[in-house]
Amino acid sequence: MKVPEEPLLFARTGVLSGWWESGLCLMCRREGVPVIWLGPVIHGARHAPFYSCETCTGWLVRYVGTHDHDAPPPAPPSSPAPVGELGLRYVVAALGVLTVAGAVGSLWLAFSGRPP
Secondary structure, three states: OOOOOOOOEEEEOOOOEEEEEEEOOOOOOOOOEEEEEEEEEEEOOEEEEEEEEHHHHHHHHHHHHHOOOOOOOOOOOOOOOOHHHHHHHHHHHHHHHHHHHHHHHHHHHHHOOOOO
């Protein structure tokens, strides 16, 4: 556990109460403001502490409070994919088929007993 260099402040605000310290708010990037640790931010195999100032913490509390966790996921767009994107999909699929066909042909020649 890290021992703080400066004293922590237990504060009670309209948003939440807890131990606040002076530091960098991860959301608004202000430095030297009272921040509270809200938990770790995890991405892949890495993690970092998530500190937030009162303003940003209030925004997060309102966002989480109004977020509908039971809402169905948004429907995919009904319009077809752009022509360029479809063309790229066909090219990638064709290259994959040709690669597999080439590998099968090479194996057939290698094991059929015919000279190359």
